Amino acid sequence: MFTYLLRRLGVAVLVALTVSLITFSMIYLSGDPAVALAGEAATEEDIESIRTYYGYDRPILVQYGDWLFKALQGDFGQSHYLKQPVALVIFERLPTTMMLGLCALVFALVLSIPLGVLAAIRPNSLIDRTALTIAVIGQAMPSFWFALTLMLWLGIIWRLLPITGSDSWANFVMPSIALGYYITPAAMRLTRAGMLEVLSADYIRTARAKGLRPVTVLFKHALRNAILPVISLAAVQFGFMLGGSIVIETIFAINGLGFLAWESIQRADLPMMQAIVLVLSVFYILLTLLADMLNAWLDPRIRVA
Amino acid sequence: MASERILEVEGLSVAIPTPSGMLHPVQNVGFHVDRGETVAIVGESGCGKSLTSLAIMDLLPLRATRSADRLVLDNTDMLRIGERQMSDIRGNRMSMIFQEPMTSLNPAYTIGDQLTEGPRRHGQSGMSEARDRAVWLLEKVGITAAANRLRQYPHQLSGGLRQRVMIAMALMCGPDLIIADEPTTALDVTIQAQILHLLAELQREFHTGLILITHDLGVVARVADRVAVMYAGQIVEEGSAHRIFTTPSHPYTRGLLDCIPIPGKTARGSHLGSIPGIVPSLIGEMPGCHFAERCRHATGRCTSRPVDLGDGLEPDHRVRCVFSPEELQP
Numbered sequence: 001m002f003t004y005l006l007r008r009l010g011v012a013v014l015v016a017l018t019v020s021l022i023t024f025s026m027i028y029l030s031g032d033p034a035v036a037l038a039g040e041a042a043t044e045e046d047i048e049s050i051r052t053y054y055g056y057d058r059p060i061l062v063q064y065g066d067w068l069f070k071a072l073q074g075d076f077g078q079s080h081y082l083k084q085p086v087a088l089v090i091f092e093r094l095p096t097t098m099m100l101g102l103c104a105l106v107f108a109l110v111l112s113i114p115l116g117v118l119a120a121i122r123p124n125s126l127i128d129r130t131a132l133t134i135a136v137i138g139q140a141m142p143s144f145w146f147a148l149t150l151m152l153w154l155g156i157i158w159r160l161l162p163i164t165g166s167d168s169w170a171n172f173v174m175p176s177i178a179l180g181y182y183i184t185p186a187a188m189r190l191t192r193a194g195m196l197e198v199l200s201a202d203y204i205r206t207a208r209a210k211g212l213r214p215v216t217v218l219f220k221h222a223l224r225n226a227i228l229p230v231i232s233l234a235a236v237q238f239g240f241m242l243g244g245s246i247v248i249e250t251i252f253a254i255n256g257l258g259f260l261a262w263e264s265i266q267r268a269d270l271p272m273m274q275a276i277v278l279v280l281s282v283f284y285i286l287l288t289l290l291a292d293m294l295n296a297w298l299d300p301r302i303r304v305a
Numbered sequence: 306m307a308s309e310r311i312l313e314v315e316g317l318s319v320a321i322p323t324p325s326g327m328l329h330p331v332q333n334v335g336f337h338v339d340r341g342e343t344v345a346i347v348g349e350s351g352c353g354k355s356l357t358s359l360a361i362m363d364l365l366p367l368r369a370t371r372s373a374d375r376l377v378l379d380n381t382d383m384l385r386i387g388e389r390q391m392s393d394i395r396g397n398r399m400s401m402i403f404q405e406p407m408t409s410l411n412p413a414y415t416i417g418d419q420l421t422e423g424p425r426r427h428g429q430s431g432m433s434e435a436r437d438r439a440v441w442l443l444e445k446v447g448i449t450a451a452a453n454r455l456r457q458y459p460h461q462l463s464g465g466l467r468q469r470v471m472i473a474m475a476l477m478c479g480p481d482l483i484i485a486d487e488p489t490t491a492l493d494v495t496i497q498a499q500i501l502h503l504l505a506e507l508q509r510e511f512h513t514g515l516i517l518i519t520h521d522l523g524v525v526a527r528v529a530d531r532v533a534v535m536y537a538g539q540i541v542e543e544g545s546a547h548r549i550f551t552t553p554s555h556p557y558t559r560g561l562l563d564c565i566p567i568p569g570k571t572a573r574g575s576h577l578g579s580i581p582g583i584v585p586s587l588i589g590e591m592p593g594c595h596f597a598e599r600c601r602h603a604t605g606r607c608t609s610r611p612v613d614l615g616d617g618l619e620p621d622h623r624v625r626c627v628f629s630p631e632e633l634q635p
């Protein structure tokens with residue numbers, strides 16, 4: 001287990017470094033950053049002074065090292081637009097996005113795991129086919145369209161929930177559904193497939209031969225083994241959802257990181273975008289690492305090797 | 306001492322729908338087991354031994370249907386009780402050891418957890434009592450450092466050890482009947498006989514009924530009280546082990562025993578003798594003797610109508626053949 005963890009951790013660090021390098025080079029993707037910053041009316045001297053002021057005249061590797069070193073200390077520089085430390089702004093917005101992601105994940109799992117289990121107990125039954133239909137529709141439906149539909153019915157026609165803002169829990173209901181619904185189909189099908197496979201395993205027959213109650217057989221013996229891939233999926237999808245929250249937060253005007261990203265793109269606020277991408281990526285890496293560790297811990301064949 | 310009937314099976318049949326028609330892998334099987342008795346079921350691969358035992362446990366695959374005239378476990382009519390009461394019996398009064406020790410234990414739980422589950426479910430004992438019994442039984446089945454094993458996971462044990470755990474598990478609730486379905490087929494040849502002898506020993510010690518399904522005729526000859534020979538879904542001969550091994554009557558039984566006829570002289574690990582020809586398909590109805598295609602004595606009478614399991618050479622001996630047992634003796 002220990003060597004496994006160490007190896008896994010090493011990989012995670014390498015991936016994080018690669019991501020940071022890519023993120024860093026974002027500045028140069030859109031051309032000379034000094035020119036972009038200086039604006040159209042700038043003279044050659046203005047550009048030159050901006051270049052020295054921001055340190056863009058130094059060798060690239062030095063710039064990267066400097067940037068990374070500061071980023072590791074939580075210093076992402078100043079926002080070009082807000083004239084505030086980037087880290088501070090992100091720190092303010094991050095909890096909202098995490099909250100949204102978590103609510104969406106909980107919604108997705110609470111819906112998909114029981115449905116997947118039901119579908120697996122009675123394959124090809126009405127429940128199974130209904131669940132499959134939901135899954136297919138879910139995967140085919142663009143999330144922004146689904147979000148707008150929700151908004152239309154729940155918010156405007158029935159007036160059940162507030163449409164925009166992020167002040168109360170009620171504001172989170174629709175965005176969570178819209179965001180979480182996106183991963184429900186995959187989680188459900190994975191649960192179903194896992195359960196189907198596990199239910200025909202020999203140890204399930206052993207459990208039944210012991211006279212255990214159906215609930216015990218289903219949840220203790222079957223689901224425990226079928227759920228492992230769902231956990232990995234949930235972690236990976238949680239990362240994707242943070243990305244997806246750009247769309248959802250923008251639609252529902254939720255004051256989170258996704259909305260901030262959207263704003264920063266419009267303002268060409270490079271340090272801010274860089275920091276958001278880096279934070280989300282590192283978070284994603286941490287999540288997959290966590291999922292692997294959780295899986296290893298749940299699977300004695302890895303834990304007690 | 307009057308023998309006490311533990312299990313009575315009459316007219317047990319299993320049907321499984323397949324794309325090419327209804328499969329009848331078990332047809333009208335009947336036998337009985339007394340307390341403290343070992344009944345061996347032998348027969349070629351695919352003759353319906355596993356499905357017979359699963360049908361008794363009511364653990365058949367979903368699509369399979371079971372029918373029987375009589376299925377009684379020690380005064381409980383198993384045809385009349387619901388799934389709930391049936392699950393009260395499973396693992397409690399009747400337990401089963403499976404063919405595949407490597408996959409029959411749940412990889413996610415410790416040996417201790419899986420051993421104590423049965424007694425806890427059947428309300429026989431609390432956790433600590435169940436653990437004590439688990440340790441005691443693990444020692445009985447020859448596992449050293451038993452207390453430490455309880456904390457181990459299945460993947461940390463070899464196949465042989467896992468099957469010993471399965472045997473201990475079958476004994477946890479002190480059942481009246483144990484069904485052991487080829488408990489050693491998946492194991493290393495060197496420990497097959499060991500495990501079978503262990504099983505026979507425990508069966509004697511705990512005085513349970515034992516249905517032993519195996520290919521190992523050598524062990525059958527040593528440990529079985531009675532033997533049922535199955536061929537293509539039917540019992541073709543049934544009788545005391547002594548009768549079957551000394552004067553086998555049915556041509557199929559004789560074919561099986563050709564190379565290993567005498568108990569005591571039979572080599573360990575001897576397998577069923579091979580008889581030329583192939584087993585008939587069990588899809589749809591089949592008139593006449595199932596063995597006719599491979600039988601040297603086959604006549605027109607054999608295939609025209611169903612052949613019943615008729616009286617044999619002694620009261621508890623039955624043979625399914627148009628010829629009388631006397632006629633069949635060489």
Ligand SMILES: Nc1ncnc2c1ncn2[C@@H]1O[C@H](COP(=O)(O)OP(=O)(O)OP(=O)(O)O)[C@@H](O)[C@H]1O
Nearest residue numbers: 321328330349350351352353354355356357366487
């Ligand atoms: N779930 C199933 N669906 C369809 N056919 C099945 C199923 N299970 C078993 N059979 C068929 O029923 C017949 C009897 O199977 P069974 O497993 O009882 O044989 P067996 O005597 O235990 O053989 P072995 O010695 O190989 O274990 C076989 O021909 C097998 O192919």
Ligand code: SF4
Nearest residue numbers: 594597600607626627
């Ligand atoms: S009934 Fe006929 S074919 Fe069948 S075993 Fe007897 S002699 Fe052979």
Ligand SMILES: [Mg+2]
Nearest residue numbers: 354355404487
């Ligand atoms: Mg079998």
